Amino acid sequence: xxxxxxxxxxxxxxxxxxxxxxxxxxxxxxxxxxxxxxxxxxxxxxxxxxxxxxxxxxxxxxxxxxxxxxxxxxxxxxxxxxxxxxxxxxxxxxxxxxxxxxxxxxxxxxxxxxxxxxxxxxxxxxxxxxxxxxxxxxxxxxxxxxxxxxxxxxxxxxxxxxxxxxxxxxxxxxxxxxxxxxxxxxxxxxxxxxxxxxxxxxxxxxxxxxxxxxxxxxxxxxxxxxxxxxxxxxxxxxxxxxxxxxxxxxxxxxxxxxxxxxxxxxxxxxxxxxxxxxxxxxxxxxxxxxxxxxxxxxxxxxxxxxxxxxxxxxxxxxxxxxxxxxxxxxxxxxxxxxxxxxxxxxxxxxxxxxxxxxxxxxxxxxxxxxxxxxxxxxxxxxxxxxxxxxxxxxxxxxxxxxxxxxxxxxxxxxxxxxxxxxxxxxxxxxxxxxxxxxxxxxxxxxxxxxxxxxxxxxxxxxxxxxxxxxxxxxxxxxxxxxxxxxxxxxxxx
Ligand SMILES: *[C@@H]1O[C@H](CO)[C@@H](O)[C@H](O)[C@H]1NC(C)=O
Ligand SMILES: *[C@@H]1O[C@H](CO)[C@@H](O)[C@H](O)[C@H]1NC(C)=O
Numbered sequence: 001x002x003x004x005x006x007x008x009x010x011x012x013x014x015x016x017x018x019x020x021x022x023x024x025x026x027x028x029x030x031x032x033x034x035x036x037x038x039x040x041x042x043x044x045x046x047x048x049x050x051x052x053x054x055x056x057x058x059x060x061x062x063x064x065x066x067x068x069x070x071x072x073x074x075x076x077x078x079x080x081x082x083x084x085x086x087x088x089x090x091x092x093x094x095x096x097x098x099x100x101x102x103x104x105x106x107x108x109x110x111x112x113x114x115x116x117x118x119x120x121x122x123x124x125x126x127x128x129x130x131x132x133x134x135x136x137x138x139x140x141x142x143x144x145x146x147x148x149x150x151x152x153x154x155x156x157x158x159x160x161x162x163x164x165x166x167x168x169x170x171x172x173x174x175x176x177x178x179x180x181x182x183x184x185x186x187x188x189x190x191x192x193x194x195x196x197x198x199x200x201x202x203x204x205x206x207x208x209x210x211x212x213x214x215x216x217x218x219x220x221x222x223x224x225x226x227x228x229x230x231x232x233x234x235x236x237x238x239x240x241x242x243x244x245x246x247x248x249x250x251x252x253x254x255x256x257x258x259x260x261x262x263x264x265x266x267x268x269x270x271x272x273x274x275x276x277x278x279x280x281x282x283x284x285x286x287x288x289x290x291x292x293x294x295x296x297x298x299x300x301x302x303x304x305x306x307x308x309x310x311x312x313x314x315x316x317x318x319x320x321x322x323x324x325x326x327x328x329x330x331x332x333x334x335x336x337x338x339x340x341x342x343x344x345x346x347x348x349x350x351x352x353x354x355x356x357x358x359x360x361x362x363x364x365x366x367x368x369x370x371x372x373x374x375x376x377x378x379x380x381x382x383x384x385x386x387x388x389x390x391x392x393x394x395x396x397x398x399x400x401x402x403x404x405x406x407x408x409x410x411x412x413x414x415x416x417x418x419x420x421x422x423x424x425x426x427x428x429x430x431x432x433x434x435x436x437x438x439x440x441x442x443x444x445x446x447x448x449x450x451x452x453x454x455x456x457x458x459x460x461x462x463x464x465x466x467x468x469x470x471x472x473x474x475x476x477x478x479x480x481x482x483x484x485x486x487x488x489x490x491x492x493x
Contacts, residue, residue, distance in 0.1 A: 025358060025372040026390045026435040031092055032414075034383040036426030037071045042387075044094055045085060047071035047427035049417045050118030050401040052135070054185060058126040061089035061407035066132055066148075067100070068403070068415075069118045071427040078427065080116035080137050084130065084148060089405075089412040092431050098148065098155065113155045114146040115139075119401065121192050123185035124148075125211055131190065133209065136179035141198045143177030147214065161214055174216050175207040180242040180319075184253045188212060191219075191253060191283075196242035201262045204240035206281075221286050236288045238279045243319025247331045249363070253281040254331060257338070259319045260297050271345070271352035272298045274317035274338045278361070292366055298346040300339045301357070303375055309367040315359045316340055316377075318352075320400035324411045326440045331361040332371075332411065334434065335418075337400035340377035353377025354398035354418050354425070358434065371439065374398060380423040381430065396432045397421070409437040 033040040037047050051068025063086075070081040083100035087093075100113060120135025120142065130148040134141070145158035156164075162172050181195030181203075189210050194203040206222040209215070218226075225237055238244075244258030261273025277293040293314065301316030318338025325331055337352040339345040345353045358373040373395060381397025399418025404411055411434040418428050 025439055026392070027372075027394050027396065028390045028433040028435065029383050029387055029394045029396070030089070030431045030433055031387060032428070032430035034381065034421040034430070036418075036420040036424050036428055037076075038429060039071070039073050040429050043092065043429060043431055044096075045087070045414065045429065046073070047429040048081065048403075048415045049427055050136075051081070051403045051415070052120050052122035052132055053403045053405055054122050054124045054130055055405040056086070056126050057187070059088075061410075061412060063087055063089075063405040063412070064097075064122075064124065064130050065403060065414075066122060066130065067114075067117050067120070067135070069427065071429075080118055082114055082116040087414075089407050089410075089431075089433065092412075092414075097150075097153070112157070112160075114144065114157075115142070117142055117179075119180045121181055121183035121185075121190060123183075123190035123209070123211065125187075129211075131209070131211070133190070133192070134175070134178050134181065134195070141177040141179050141196070143174055145174060145209070145216070158214065165214075172215075175205070175218070176203075178203060178242075182241075182244040182246045182255050182258065184246050184248045186248055191281075193238070193255065193281075194241050194244070194258075196259075196263065202240040202242050202260060204238065219286060236279075236290055238277075238288060239275075241275065245318075245321035245323040245333055245336065247323040247325050249325050249329055249331075251283040253283065254291070254323070255279045255281070256293070256315075256323065256333060257318050257321065257336070270348045270350070271317060271338050272348050274298060274319055274352065276315055276317040276338075292361070292368070298339070300343055300346055301341045301370075301375075303341050303370050306370060309360075309362050309365050309369040311367055313368040313370060315357065315368060315370075316345065316355070318355060318400075320402075320416075321355070322402050322404040322411070322413065324404065324406045326406070326409050326436060328440055330363055330440075332436065333357075333359040333361065334373065334404065334411065334413065335396075335399050335402060335416070337417075338377075341375060342377075345377055354400055356381075356396055356398040356418075360436075360439075371436075378419060380419050381421050383421050383430075390435065396430065396434075397428070399428060402428075407433075409440040410435045 031043040039046045048068040048070045052066045054064045056062040065085040067081045072079045084098040086095045115137050117135035117137040121133045124130040133145045148155050178195035178197050182193040184191045189208050191208045193206045206219040239260050241258035241260045245256040247254040256278045257275045259273050275297045278291040280289045280291045299317050302314040304312035316339035318336035321336030322334045335355045355377050356374040358371045360369045360371045379398045382395045384391040384393040397419040399416035402416030404413045413432040415428045
C-alpha cells in the first residue's frame with residue numbers, strides 16, 4: 001500500500017509539471033551607466049535616445065545604429081548625432097563604422113553624410129547597405145533619403161545615387177518631410193505610415209521604399225485616401241498619428257497607439273491624444289484591419305488578469321514604445337510614454353508618464369497579457385549585482401524612444417529617455433537584455449498542444465493509479481510465481 005502512495009505522488013508530480021515549469025521573463029543589465037546623461041566606460045555609444053536601428057539579419061544579436069539625440073559630455077548638453085555603429089549584443093561590444101560630423105578629423109569615406117537627426121526611419125540589406133529616411137534635426141522635419149554602402153564604407157544621398165545610375169532625376173520622388181513615423185523594415189523594402197510633418201501636423205499617408213530599385217512609391221490606397229476620391233471605400237485606415245509602435249510579422253504589419261493630436265506647439269504635448277488601438281496592414285491586400293484596443297484616445301492601462309491573456313487586459317495609451325515579434329509570431333510591447341493604470345496619468349497639464357511595462361499580445365487569441373516590468377509609470381531602474389548575470393531583482397527603469405532589436409526570443413534594449421537608478425530623468429546609456437525564451441518555449445509547446453495536455457496527462461494519471469491499485473492487490477504476483485516455477489528446473493541443473 002505504501003508503494004502505491006509513492007506511485008500516486010509521482011503521478012501527481014507529472015500531472016502538475018507541465019504547468020509549473022519556469023516561464024518567467026528574465027532581465028539582464030549588460031552595460032552602461034546607472035545614471036542618466038553619463039557616458040559609461042564599458043559602452044561607447046553614450047547616453048542617447050531616438051536613434052535609428054536596423055537588425056543585422058545575418059547574425060543572431062547584432063544591429064546597426066545611426067544617430068539619435070545624444071548627451072554630449074564635453075558641453076554637458078544634448079545634440080543630434082549622425083554617427084553609424086555596428087553593435088553586438090551579449091557583451092555588448094560596439095564598433096564605429098562612420099564617425100559622423102561631430103568628429104570631423106577621423107571621418108572616413110567621401111565626407112558626405114546625412115545631417116544629425118533623431119526619430120527617422122531605417123532599414124537595409126544585411127552585408128550590403130543601411131538606409132535612413134527623414135527624422136527630426138536642428139532645422140526641423142527632414143525628408144531626405146541616404147544609403148550607406150558597407151563595401152565602400154560611404155554615405156550617398158538618394159539623389160546622387162540616381163544621378164550615378166543615369167536615372168532621369170525628374171522622376172525621383174520622396175515622401176514629404178516628417179519624423180516619428182511608423183516604420184516597418186522588411187528584407188526587400190521599408191514601409192512608412194504617417195509621422196509628424198514640417199508644420200507639426202500628424203500625417204496618415206503610407207509609402208514604401210524598394211531596397212532593390214532604390215525608389216519611393218506611395219501606396220495606391222494612400223493616394224486614393226489623400227485625394228479623397230474613394231474615401232468611403234476605404235472602410236478602415238488608421239487615424240493620422242506619430243510615434244506608433246510597430247511590428248513586422250511576415251506580410252502583416254502591425255501598428256499600436258501613437259499620438260493622434262497635431263502638436264503645433266511641441267511644449268504642449270500631453271497624453272490626451274495618445275492611443276492604445278492595434279491595427280494590422282496586409283501587404284498582399286493593401287488593406288488595414290482594426291485588430292484590438294480602444295478607439296478613444298487617452299485611456300489608462302487595465303491590469304485585470306496578471307500574467308494571463310484576457311480581453312479585459314489593455315496596455316495604457318502611449319507613443320514611443322518598443323515592439324518585438326517573437327519566434328512564435330506573437331507581439332511584445334515594452335515601455336513608451338503615456339498612461340499606466342492610474343487615472344491621473346492622463347492629463348492635459350501633466351506630462352505623460354514614462355513606462356517600463358512589458359506586454360505580450362497573442363495574435364490568435366487577440367488578447368493582451370501583462371508579462372513583467374513595472375506596472376507603475378515613472379519607475380526608477382534597479383541595477384542589481386554584476387552586469388551580465390540574470391538577477392531577478394534587476395529591472396530597466398521607465399523609458400521611451402528606446403532603441404531595441406530582437407535576438408531570437410530575447411530583446412536587446414539600449415538607452416532612451418527615462419528614469420535612472422536615483423529617480424532622475426534624462427538620456428539613458430544602459431544596455432539590457434530581456435529574455436522571454438522560457439516563456440515563448442513554454443507557450444509554443446503548450447498552446448498548440450493544449451488538446452494533447454488535456455488528454456495525455458489525465459490518461460497517464462489514471463493509468464498509474466490503475467497499475468498501483470493492481471500492485472497493491474498483488475495482481476502481478478501470480479505471473480511472477482508462474483515464471484519462477486517455469487525457470488526453476490534450469491537453475492537447479
Ligand atoms: C530627362 O528629362 C528631361 C526633361 O525633364 C529631358 O529633356 C531629358 O531628355 C531626359 N533624359 C533622359 C536620359 O531621359
Ligand atoms: C492577407 O491577404 C492575402 C490575400 O488576400 C490572404 O491570402 C491572407 O490570408 C491575408 N492574411 C491575413 C493574415 O489576413
